[in-house]
Ligand SMILES: Nc1ncnc2c1ncn2[C@@H]1O[C@H](COP(=O)(O)OP(=O)(O)OP(=O)(O)O)[C@@H](O)[C@H]1O
Ligand SMILES: [Mg+2]
């Protein structure tokens with residue numbers, strides 16, 4: 101016995117989501133069917149609205165309803181600083197700290213040949229454009245220390261070196277409040293590599 | 299270090315087996331195809347998270363079964379520890395990947411790395427001659443596995459390097475198919491070159507360091523076995539292109555072809571060993587630039603530690619080409635004994651020694667040398683089909699188990715150099 105076609109199609113749609121297996125997809129589809137028509141309508145409208153209204157800021161590529169986005173148009177922001185991140189979630193994380201007052205540039209991914217992503221698929225050209233046009237003093241790379249993250253950093257630093265701009269990368273180390281003893285050895289090794297004189 | 303007990307469930311031809319071991323010598327005797335090597339393999343899997351016998355983990359699960367479990371309790375540095383590895387076939391048919399779980403002292407580990415350096419074993423098998431006769435990958439795995447047991451974090455460098463090679467190969471393939479290579483492509487490739495050089499240099503440096511450490515020890519054994527006549531040498535073969543200046547830009551079309559004919563350049567252990575990792579990385583980077591068109595033409599990364607090799611020589615003659623069978627056996631034994639010695643030093647206690655079918659192949663001199671290594675309070679597990687070829691010393695004090703169709707029978711205490719049963723005969 102198989103699920104009736106419309107239900108099977110719904111399950112399939114959910115299963116396309118990252119991290120969703122067949123079991124969870126079924127659960128979601130059944131939940132969807134248990135909702136009232138109004139609730140389902142609200143859900144569908146929300147999806148359509150988000151898809152329609154959310155787009156990349158034409159300056160920093162952050163996802164936003166406004167273009168330019170709230171950060172790019174904020175007069176209190178320090179326009180001499182650009183923090184380069186892989187995606188909008190990293191912007192949110194950095195904003196949560198409340199510590200960073202500069203602008204952002206979202207690359208919309210990292211270099212990964214296996215996923216068919218090279219510099220041309222990222223917003224690299226636009227980053228170069230901003231550095232050329234605006235009075236930028238420092239580029240901060242807030243990019244994960246993964247194989248793809250490191251490759252992207254190497255690519256960007258090679259590209260930006262001739263521009264003669266200050267480039268920094270955020271430090272990676274031990275989580276605050278964590279115990280050295282329980283730290284994972286790779287994290288510890290990284291922290292040792294990135295040690296600083298005091 | 300010694301194993302207290304091994305518990306197997308649906309591993310190879312074992313359904314359910316508990317084996318309790320004592321420190322000292324254990325002999326597993328049985329006819330062919332009964333499960334002797336399988337038991338040693340289980341210990342190896344508990345030690346390294348993989349088997350050297352198969353590249354396909356599914357082979358380890360008993361046929362018709364869905365899940366296998368290996369649990370080993372052992373003593374290390376005076377403390378009781380346990381490691382466990384289980385493999386289960388996926389329930390849903392789609393993503394046909396085995397589910398692997400690893401536990402150390404009851405704590406789940408998210409990577410094989412958690413296992414490394416815990417239960418440490420050294421195994422001698424009839425396959426060891428591949429150190430000379432096998433392909434380069436055999437020698438690379440040998441050396442990498444030793445380093446992983448001494449410095450588990452090396453495993454991380456290895457897998458990072460492997461990921462870089464996979465990404466880079468994909469890029470080379472894309473560029474090959476694209477045909478025209480832009481400045482952006484060049485720059486992207488350069489970023490991957492730097493990644494390759496960075497992790498590659500780490501790996502090369504670690505391998506060189508290991509060779510430097512192991513060589514003098516192996517040399518001592520070889521001198522002993524050869525009556526002080528044979529000097530041993532091991533060189534790291536750095537798979538590199540001809541030095542710069544050899545190619546003329548006008549020959550660009552031929553360069554892909556001539557690059558294939560380039561002889562690997564052998565760099566002596568001492569030269570590379572003196573260089574800082576950053577220098578090794580920059581050597582790699584320069585060579586990668588020279589190889590670029592050949593690499594795109596072949597759609598793969600042609601140089602780096604994943605293509606390096608080690609050559610062994612006796613009195614300056616390459617052993618794989620010139621050493622006699624006996625010399626080859628001695629050389630391999632010397633290196634395996636050196637591996638044992640080195641790991642004992644690194645761990646501050648001897649690892650567990652596994653001897654799979656090797657004793658019968660060794661003559662008395664070599665057995666004697668092995669024996670003298672084993673004497674120093676070392677748990678040794680020996681498999682054999684016959685006891686008759688053994689030096690009596692091996693049998694003294696040994697516990698003997700009979701392996702029969704995936705079942706291990708209670709041991710028979712050795713008395714006066716012979717088992718108290720009727721095993722001999
Ligand atoms: N996944 C598996 N499930 C069930 N049986 C298996 C599996 N893998 C291997 N075997 C069986 O295990 C046997 C081999 O066992 P093993 O290699 O331990 O033999 P052995 O006792 O070492 O023999 P020899 O003296 O010839 O080396 C083979 O006969 C094979 O049929
Ligand atoms: Mg066997």
Ligand SMILES: [Zn+2]
Nearest residue numbers: 157160169172
């Ligand atoms: Zn913006």
